[in-house]
Amino acid sequence: MKKGKRYQEAVKLVEKSKLYDLGDAVAILKKSASAKFDETIEAHIRLGVDGRHADQQVRGAVVLPHGTGKTVKVLVFAKGDNVDKALAAGADYAGGDELVPKIQNEGWLDFDVVIATPDMMGVVGRLGRVLGPKGLMPNPKAGTVTMDVVKAIEDVKAGKIEYRLDKANIIHVPVGKASFSEENIADNFNALMNAVIKAKPAAAKGQYLKSVTITSTMGPGIKLNPIKFGE
Structure with a gap:
């Protein structure tokens, strides 16, 4: 696939073999994110674990201090009073059994996060x-299976993101928008890295952070020095 002129210009700002400090990487990203829309800043973290083994799974959630810059639509599965509480707390949709055929038969997926009470x-x-293949299944580790639907909704709306390994043992998550200040992007990125490092499984051997890359939607990936994040 041929890359556009804007991408070619952005690539010139990045030395392929260099491992950057976070501050320098964010400054380059801000400079290179020149699309007509507000590009998403993404983190891609490759870990030295084997996610096929249950004791090496890395999964959790973290509230980014400055949010994601994205309006998140929340669907809550609940009963009785919890439906009213969820809607009052800002859930976009809330209900029970009646939502199943809408999703299953009509392909309705107009939401970004699903929260459910245990019952x-x-x-x-x-x-x-x-929901599973789309990463939308509620999960206790991510705080999306809970009786406290109000707190769960508030966290998600405030910028809570879920991180999990893909099949290649890489975590892909948004950490903000190109319009954010350099400080805010760095704060969000550090919050994510701290959470991922804390989630290191006891069974993980050798180097945990294999590679850490930060990129914008339309820009090149910039490799960071994993050692700088400690373990």
Whole structure:
């Protein structure tokens, strides 16, 4: 695929073999993010673990101090009073069994995060084949299976993101927008890195942070020095 002129210009700002400090990398990203929309800043962290083993899974959630810059649509599965509480707390949608056919049969997926109370997981489980591949299944580790729907919604709306390994043992998550200040992007990135390092499984051997890259939607990846983040 041929890359555009804007991308070619951005690539010139990055030395391929260099491992950058976070501050320098963010400054380059801000300079190179010149698309007509507010580009998302993403982190890609390759870990020295084997996610096929349960004791080497890395998964959790972290609230980014400055949010993601994205308006997040939240769907809550709950019963009774919790439906009203969820809507009052800012959930975009809330309900129970009646939502299952809408998602299963009509392909309705107009939401970014799904939260469920524990007593609704039997219902939500029926949607595993639809929600699972899209990374939308509620999970206790991510704080999205809880009786405290109000706090869960507030956290998500404030910038809580979930991180998990893909099949190649890489974590891909947004850490802000190109319009954010350099300090705010760095704060968010450091909050994510601290959470990932804390989540290091006891079974992980050798180098945990294999590579750490930061990029914008349309820009080149900039490699950071993993040693700078400690372990």
